[in-house]
Structure formats: C-alpha cells, structure tokens
Amino acid sequence: MDEAPGTGAAEVARIIDRVEACGAVYQVNGGWGVDGLVGRQTRPHRDLDIVLDDAHETGLVSWLESRGYRVQEDWRPVRVELAGPDGRVDVHPMRLDVYGDGIQQGLGEDQFLHAARDRTLGRIGGRAVVVATAGHQRALRRGYPLRDVDRHDLAQLDRWEASRR
Template sequence: MPPEEVVWFVDWLERREVVYQCNGGWAVDALVGRETRPHRDLDVFLDERALADAVAALRERGYAVVDDWLPVRIELAAEERRVDLHPMRILPGGDGVQALLDGGELVHRAADRTRGSIGGRAVVVASAARLLQLREGYEPRAVDLHDLAQLRRLER
C-alpha cells in the first residue's frame, strides 16, 4: 500500500469531515514520521455513517471488496493497494464503538487519537499506547514484532 494512496484516502475522509483513525502499521509509521517497512494495507476505523460513501469512493478508484465481515470490517483491494475499513458508531463525546466478531464491542476513545505524518501529510492515528494495546491477544507476526519495537521506542 503506497503512501500516496494513504494520503489520497485521508484527504477524501477529511474533506468530508469524517471521524476516522488510522491503525495498524501505517499508524505506527505515522507516529515515527517515516515509512519503516512495506505495508500490505491501510487499516482505518471510521464513522459508520460514512462507510457506504467510502466504499463507493474506493470502488470508483478501482477497488473491489475482497472480505466482507460487516458490521466488523470490510476490506477492499486494487492491485497492490488494500484498505481495511472498520466502522465505528460515534458517541456524543467523540468516542467510537466498534463491533467485534464475537458479538462484543471495543471502544476507541477520542482521547487516544493523535496526529502523525504519512508522506508529509498529517493524519489522525491512535496513540502509541493505544496501538500497543490493540496488538495484545494474538501471536505476533514478523511485521507486528517490527511495529512493537517501533512503538516501544516511541514510548521511551
């Protein structure tokens, strides 16, 4: 997933004033301020009210749905580009509530959102502490170990 495509999608979200939060490896690199590894996809939590429009915009750009696990997530791909959308119900204070596969919910606090930079473009991301929390509970892959090392450096 090239940084130019991340910037395009963030521009699209922000022009529409959509509440969003980049997560995953791109969020880590945004906090670091540079690309530290190749990225398979862009993970974005976004206001569920913007989901249909976001999917339509990605389809117009050549993306097609490859995984549909709504209401939890939907992933779209076009050649080397992938976007993994996670809809959130936005609460009055700005916190986002994401559905989970087991029927539970996960709250993404507005207070845990911060700014990072991708390709020189400011983007909304989860804080380093929150990104560390989101990586708990599963066996880390090589890219996860890389991201964890980056996040731990940021926390020092």
C-alpha cells in the same frame, strides 16, 4: 483480484484526503498507524487499516470502488477489506457517541473502544493524519499471536517512546 500491491504513502494520503473532505472522524491503525506516529515509513505495508465513523463507511467504500477497488472480505459491521490497483484498504466502521468515542463491533459480542483521547496526529507521506496513540496501538496488538510485522511495529513504538523521554 486477490493480489494487490502494497499500499504506499501516496495512496494513504489520497484516501485520507477523501475521508477528511467528507468530514469523517477516523484514525489510522495497524502498521501505517505506527509509522504515522513515528513520522516515517519503517516497512512496506500490505494495507491501510482505517477506523471510520460508520456514517461515512458506505461513501468511502463507494469512492474506493469508483477507483477500481473491489471488496475482498465483507464482515460488516466488523470490517470490509477492499483491494485495488493501488493497494488494499481495511475499513473498520465505528459508531460514535456524543463524546466522540467510537465503538467498533467485533466478532460475536466483542466490541472495541476507540476513545477520542486515544487519537493523536501523526505524519504519513508528508501530511498530517489522525493515528492511534502509542498506548492504543499496543492495546490493538493484544489478544492474538504476534506476527513479525507486529513485533517490528512494537519495536518502533519502543524506540519512538524512548526518543521522547
């Protein structure tokens, strides 16, 4: 199943319900992270990018598979992407330290810090979700050529930040 429909807000809410019911530390990144921060959906989303406490990765993947999702790319411990009848989910495991900061393994020796201070509440599909802060969302878009969706997301962050001044 290489082609899955876009991942809608209702599916994001179902996945977050499951993650929170398990007590996992997480944050939504990517396009849904930006839309969660600004409080409304501003564009279609191919997938849900979720950074998740690595102790809960296997459980989330198993639950998604029980709902018809199948692994499309497996780069663990960096990430695992699944596609299913209700969309795509890109799971990025992070190892938590005693302060609640998460370290995500990158390719090779790269590592990415998802500090507890860089998590905040947003809204997706009418429910509260943990998302990366605007500053962290911007940082996550550095180091690679920007796509049209990235430019769109950065413009949304600009508008959102301007409205808060």
